[in-house]
Amino acid sequence: MPENRTRAAVRAWESVFRLQATLLRAFAAQDVWSGLSVREYDVLYTLARCGGRSRLGELSEEVYLPQPSLSRLVDRLAAQGLLTREPDPRDGRGVVVVLTDPGAARQREIGGRHAAGIARAFEALTPAELAELTRLCAKALRG
Structure with missing residues (x-):
């Protein structure tokens, strides 16, 4: 990659990173979460987007949390009745996380x-x- 292209790529990355960090802080500070953390909401949102259920390992990849951390978060949400854990019918050792009606x-x-x-x-x-921002982000993700 030529040097000026490398510099341009680094500037783009820094802009994307700063935007994400700034927005995440701003969103976390908003009074919209009804007692949940942003991470807890993200799990509910991701489950809703995945049809209301997901294997724990797949959910971990979707929400960018290590499985042990996600498991504790799932336990907290389950204690509130917002989701349940069920045995994975395809793999008895696995767990499926299911969004409840109150969670949805x-x-x-x-x-x-x-x-x-x-x-x-x-x-x-x-x-x-x-629309252009969405297109460019999708293109960068595809590689």
């Missing part, structure tokens, strides 16, 4: 408020710029 309702409630915060965070961008 809480995710939708928080999700609506969180989406409004996301919209405010990106209000400086036009719809065309948002």
Whole structure:
């Protein structure tokens, strides 16, 4: 990779990283989470996006948490009745995490408020710029 391309790539990475870090801090500070942490909400959101159920190992990859940390988080959410653990029917040693009806309702409630915060965070961008940002991020992820 030529030096000027490398510098451009590093600048792009730094911009993406700063944006993500800034937004995550801002979102965590918002009063939208109904007593949940951002990580706990992310698990509910990811389960909702995955049809309401996921193997623990797959969920760990989706939410970028090591399995032991996720397991403790799942226990906290299960204690609140927001999800359950079930044996994996394909592998008796595995666990499937299932979003309960109260968990899905809480995710939708928080999700609506969180989406409004996301919209405010990106209000400086036009719809065309948002589409372009989405396209460029997807392209970078594909490699």
